[in-house]
Amino acid sequence: MGNEWVTWVKIHRLLVAMLVGVAVLGLGLIGLVAVLRPPVTATPLGTAAMSSQATKSSTTKTAQSSRLKASTSGPLYVDVKGAVQQPGLYQVTAKMRVADAIALAKGLTSQADQRQVNLAAKVVDQQVIYVPVKGEKAPALASPTTPTSKAATATDTSGKTSKGTAVGATKDKINLNTADVAALQKLSGVGQKKAEKIIAFRDQHGDFKSVADLKKVGGFGDKTLAKFRDQLTV
Template sequence: MEKWKQVIIGVVVVLFLGVGYLFYNKESEERVVDEFVVESEEVVPSETVERLEIVVYVTGAVESPNVYTVPEGARVGDVLSLAVLTDEADPEQLNLAQLLVDGVKIIVPKKGDAPVAQGVQSAELEPNGVHVNSATKDELMSVPGIGPAKADAILNHLKENGPFKSYEDLGNVKGFGEKTLESMKPYLLVP
């Protein structure tokens, strides 16, 4: 066989082996990426990495009232884009930038409905109690010991001072002494 044919065959064999090696290496890297997630220089099997999600219920002036699962860190505006607002909706009454909390019920008001407290989402009565920072007047009045006046006082405090950061902050609301707070503690949820 002529020397130039041997050189061409050698180059083709070397190229074939090189491409095969690169292809094999790329496949093994992809398998490692699929099987493990690297966090803090520690290799952890991907099935042990928890994906954090929260569940919220959206109702009111939306086309698709439903329970939605969204990633932790989602905001009211994010979930409302999934529920699709109707023409009657008044989203200006809601804080679209507010972070969502697991288990919250968001009621989208219609234009002309009574104003919702700024920065507050509506929340339904849950087995563990009412979320003070997101409850409506009716939901607050479902708590034993809270009538219309105390519910209004809570909502006014929320409008003027923002959300409660602890249960003890409720003591700043007019009409809430130590005994009143203690009796309502099992029914009220504060972050």
């Protein structure tokens, strides 16, 4: 059997040489691939954690941006007052201007003093848009309660705004021409009846021209005026 195998190899030595060559070549290719393959390195734990945190931060910022966009592009509401045809609460959008809100209120009246209103100002949610009549000084208005919104005030022709601290008040003073019953009762010694007298006088005779005009209201004399003079404005 051994002799026959040797004899067969001698007869087919060319074929055997080819097979051996192919085997050697295959092994060489396998070794070359193993050498050239880049090493697989494990990602450090700290790097993986930082990558995860960066992904979470990016997701959070995207969500916040989406919420902010939704809040500014959604419906807003403004309160249009003063010398307009139909004062009231109107729904607007963040892209609208004061002029658009006044148009919703059917426009200005013939007595409106347009010079004291900045028609180009952008509207913000909870804004009060007040249009004064000619000869009237625009009152300081309350700012919207939303944290990101700007103050809602009437503006003069210079484009400067006067930011108020409360409706019917200029700084810490109470405005006789815009204050309601509750605001007037903040004055020491002024109850509901006296406050209603002030408002009734204002409705009948028009706005107070000066704080001294308070003496024209029944129940208010020189002593009362001297007591309240530093707390009032018009």
